[in-house]
Amino acid sequence: MKWQQLILTFIITICLIFAGNALAQTDININNTNLVRFGGSVSVPANQTVENASAFGGSVTISPNARVLDTAIAFGGDIILKAGARVDGDAYSFGGKIIQEPGAIIGGEKATFSDRHGMMYGSYSRQSFFAQYFFSAMFRLCAAVVATILGLIILQTNPTFLAELAGKLRQQPGLTALWGIGGIFAILFGTVFLAVTLIGIPLIPLLSLSAVVTSLVGSLGVALFVGQRLDKNAMQLTSQQFLIGLAILTVLALIPFLGGIVVFLINLFGLGAILLWKFGGAQPQMTA
Numbered sequence: 001m002k003w004q005q006l007i008l009t010f011i012i013t014i015c016l017i018f019a020g021n022a023l024a025q026t027d028i029n030i031n032n033t034n035l036v037r038f039g040g041s042v043s044v045p046a047n048q049t050v051e052n053a054s055a056f057g058g059s060v061t062i063s064p065n066a067r068v069l070d071t072a073i074a075f076g077g078d079i080i081l082k083a084g085a086r087v088d089g090d091a092y093s094f095g096g097k098i099i100q101e102p103g104a105i106i107g108g109e110k111a112t113f114s115d116r117h118g119m120m121y122g123s124y125s126r127q128s129f130f131a132q133y134f135f136s137a138m139f140r141l142c143a144a145v146v147a148t149i150l151g152l153i154i155l156q157t158n159p160t161f162l163a164e165l166a167g168k169l170r171q172q173p174g175l176t177a178l179w180g181i182g183g184i185f186a187i188l189f190g191t192v193f194l195a196v197t198l199i200g201i202p203l204i205p206l207l208s209l210s211a212v213v214t215s216l217v218g219s220l221g222v223a224l225f226v227g228q229r230l231d232k233n234a235m236q237l238t239s240q241q242f243l244i245g246l247a248i249l250t251v252l253a254l255i256p257f258l259g260g261i262v263v264f265l266i267n268l269f270g271l272g273a274i275l276l277w278k279f280g281g282a283q284p285q286m287t288a
Contacts, residue, residue, distance in 0.1 A: 036192055041077060044068060044085075054195045059096065062087065062104075073195055081106070092201070137254050140263070143216075144250040151220040151246065155239050163238060165221025165273040166228060172276065173269075179280065180272025187211045211271075218270025223249055 033051035035042050041058035044050055044066040052071050053060045059077030062068060062085035070089040072079050078096040081087065081104035090108040091098055098110050154161055169176050190207055194200030224238065227245030252262045 036195070046082075052195070054192070056191075071195075071201065073201065079110075090201075133256060136259075140250065140253050140259070144246060144253075147216065147220060147223070147246060148243070150216070151223065151242050152239060154217075154220065155242065159238065162221050162224045162242065165218060165270075165277055166225035168273045168276045168280070169222060169225045169269060170228070172280075175280070176269055176272040176276050178272070179275040180268040180270070183211075183214075183271045183275050184268070214274050215267040215271045218272070218274040219249075219266045220246075220270075221273045222266050222270050 035053045042055045043061040046063040049067040055074045060074045061080045064082045065084040068087045073092045076095045079091045079098045081100045083101045086105045088107045091110040093112045223245040224242045227241035253259045
């Protein structure tokens with residue numbers, strides 16, 4: 001039964017990846033007034049008017065004489081206003097910059113929240129690949145240190161909490177994955193909803209922070225689960241099993257290309273374990 005659940009989880013994960021790729025190639029037009037795109041750039045056609053234009057993983061381009069009535073926002077890209085383009089409300093760029101050609105107007109606030117440098121531009125050379133891998137590896141090692149400290153604190157203050165998360169994952173892996181996928185979609189659509197409403201934009205960082213913290217805490221349960229699977233010695237301390245599992249996951253996360261998939265699965269099952277633990281009913285029995 002558990003193998004069937006794991007196979008179902010694998011199929012759902014593959015479908016989610018393909019669905020995400022398909023979504024990244026499609027502009028979403030909400031009520032013909034809100035343009036949204038995931039994993040790419042969005043463009044407001046010339047001489048057309050929309051309420052909001054949002055790109056997650058790309059730039060927002062407002063063509064000549066096009067108009068955005070409320071907000072233009074780009075995560076991981078630029079806000080580009082061509083000649084004669086107009087944004088009546090605010091323009092925000094997370095990880096990019098705001099470019100205004102002559103005659104382009106932004107009526108409200110405009111702000112950028114980070115700058116892009118060197119290796120984030122143009123084609124990926126061998127040098128930029130190693131630079132990106134180095135910074136990615138350093139970030140994941142720092143995250144592992146934080147996870148170690150947080151996990152040991154939780155094991156000292158609430159010894160059964162991580163064991164309960166690991167128990168959910170051990171007994172119901174398929175259901176845990178489904179809860180994780182549902183949580184990802186809830187966060188995704190919540191972000192879209194906030195992005196297309198002017199009043200909701202300040203809440204996006206709070207939603208993102210909540211998702212990151214929830215996934216981080218859930219991933220500690222995943223680490224304990226892995227440690228328990230690798231070390232079934234009943235006399236072994238839970239903290240030692242947790243550290244073994246965390247070390248294995250950290251090593252896997254540092255593997256080029258594969259590491260990204262590993263991190264995604266850790267976050268998926270971690271988020272699912274937290275949601276299943278909180279909303280999924282009875283707690284599992286704690287067995288090593």
